[in-house]
Amino acid sequence: MxxxxxxxxxxxxxxxxxxxxxxxxxxxxxxxxxxxxxxxxxxxxGAVFDARVYAFSRSSHALFERLRVWQAVDAARLTPVYDMRVFGDAAAELHFSAYQASVAQLAWIAESSLVxxxxxxxxxxxxxxxxxxxxxxxxxxxxxxxxxxxxxxxxxxxxxxxxxxxxxxxxxxxxxxxxxRRDYRQTGVVANFRAERPHGECAYQWFREGEIVALLPLPDQHVSLVWSAQTEHADELLKLDPEQLAAEVERVTQRLHGTLECVTPARGFPLAxxxxxxxxxxxxxxxxxxxxxxxxxxxxxxxxxxxxxxxxxxxxxxxxxxxxxxxxxxxxxxxxxxxxxxxxxxxxxxxxxRLFSVPGTFARALRNTGMAFVGAQPLVKRWLVASALG
Missing domain, CATH: 3.50.50.60 (FAD/NAD(P)-binding domain)
Incomplete structure (x- = not known):
């Protein structure tokens, strides 16, 4: 040198x-x-949680343990995911279970800044x-x-x-x-809420009208929102006050978690x-x-x-x-x-x-038929879980 x-x-x-x-x-x-x-x-x-939350897979968890970092993270602020439920844009639903996949948990949810x-x-x-x-x-x-x-x-x-x-x-x-680079013309809107009903260490995801809404479990009966919304819609969501945003999330998730109280300001980031x-x-x-x-x-x-x-x-x-x-x-x-x-x-x-962005009755029927097929195939579901675990 x-x-x-x-x-x-x-x-x-x-x-x-x-x-x-x-x-x-x-x-x-x-x-x-x-x-x-x-x-x-x-x-x-005064902040309760970091707005940016990650779902860490088994491969990430293994790296953190190898580096002796996971042991230093405040365990009280970590949440395991034992189940995941995914809803299509009709009645179709997929359920992934750590028990059925023979793993301890599907993922760990933690705040970015915490780790x-x-x-x-x-x-x-x-x-x-x-x-x-x-x-x-x-x-x-x-x-x-x-x-x-x-x-x-x-x-x-x-x-x-x-x-x-x-x-x-x-x-x-x-x-x-x-x-x-391909711009999805979507924005990821993130925020955290205190929920009226327990989440049961289950993550939920809804595919609806080309957008994706996810609620991830956090400690002490809180949930984290990740809403992949069309850019114009995301701009509208980010302009809502905390009470209005909570009410809108309650509506699109059919009040699955009951009444929600927004505890972190919403943030947005472009998706591509x-x-x-x-x-x-x-x-x-x-x-x-x-x-x-x-x-x-x-x-x-x-x-x-x-x-x-x-x-x-x-x-x-x-x-x-x-x-x-x-x-x-x-x-x-x-x-x-x-x-x-x-x-x-x-x-x-x-x-x-792309699949869930295609409009029309035929596309909707095709998507939900596919979800129903996957839901009825334990081996396929196990393969999907294994892929997500890394």
Missing amino acids: TSTNQTFDVAVIGGGLVGKAAALALTQGGLRVALLAQPCAPLPA ERAFDAALHFQPNLTWIDSRAQTLDVMPDAAVIGLANGRTIEADLAVGADGAHSWVRAQIGSKVE LQTVDRLVAPRVALVGDAAHLIHPLAGQGVNLGLRDVTALVDVIAQKEAFRDLGDLVLLRRYERGRREDIQKLVIATDGLQ
């Missing part, structure tokens, strides 16, 4: 759960890691990790290192740069990875499908939303990104002693290993979104 301010084995550019998981896994693997990110901000004063703060605490105890509170401005790939120029005027070098900087990834742009033509380049690898973006209807976006982390860390751990961390031959093993998983979820989520 050439002489610069600081040198590392890996530089992780971007925070969030996926970037911090990558940084922690790599530094626990004995590497010197720079993390270009900031610690998670605390919840606003991210556990990562922050773990990262601060890693002697081989350096937090860098400055934005990357330049990325130059040299024969012996990736050289990263920072906004504060300093420069760092690393054998490998990991882009974990989200859907509009700066790192991805630097390596010229081409993006295919996004794929890239390559996940790696010499000395660079992409993970998480920088590598793919899918519809949230199956709640698998963050789990897909965390499986990127697991795959990258495993490839690095198994590399030959003579091979450099930034060797393109090594990084292509990671890329090949991730293609099938990413493609399967892209096809599944995009296909379901």
Whole structure:
């Protein structure tokens, strides 16, 4: 390496759960890691829950335990999902059960910031990790290192740069990875509510008129809303006051949870499908939303990104002693290993979104006939559960 301010084995550019998981896994693997990110901000004063909630699959749970982070998360704020009920746009219903699938739970529901703060605490105890509170401005790939120029005027070098900087990834742009993006013309509206009736550790999802409404269980008889709404409708929902929004959610869910009280302000984020033509380049690898973006209807976006982390860390751990961390031959093993998983979820989520967006009586009948068929096939249901568990 050439002489610069600081040198590392890996530089992780971007925070969030996926970037911090990558940084922690790599530094626990004995590497010197720079993390270009900031610690998670605390919840606003008086806030009961973080509005952004994730359903973590078995594969994510396994990674968190492997990194010894799950044990540090406040168990009182975690909710297991033992059942999931999915309703079509008629009378059709699918029921997925952890008991029938012979698993402990289908997923764990947790606030994004809750888990991210556990990562922050773990990262601060890693002697081989350096937090860098400055934005990357330049990325130059040299024969012996990736050289990263920072906004504060300093420069760092690393054998490998990991882009974990989200859907509009700066790192991805630097390596010229081409993006295919299709806007769903939908917005994900999220908010949390206190429910009158117990949720019974069951997640619910409704497909209705091209939109998808999900209620996920939270502790202490609370539920989390994820409403994938047409953009114009989402704008209307986001303008409602908390009482009006609660009343509208009660209406579309047929008061399944009784009276709802909104406890976090509603937020919205645009929904899109996004794929890239390559996940790696010499000395660079992409993970998480920088590598793919899918519809949230199956709640698998963050789990897909965390499986990127697991795959990258495993490839690095198994590399030959003579091979450099930034060797393109090594990084292509990671890329090949991730293609099938990413493609399967892209096809599944995009296909379901398209299917339930088609208007008309015939399309509705076809959808509900298909749901009824799947509901009557235990082996198919078990395969679907296994796929979702990762």
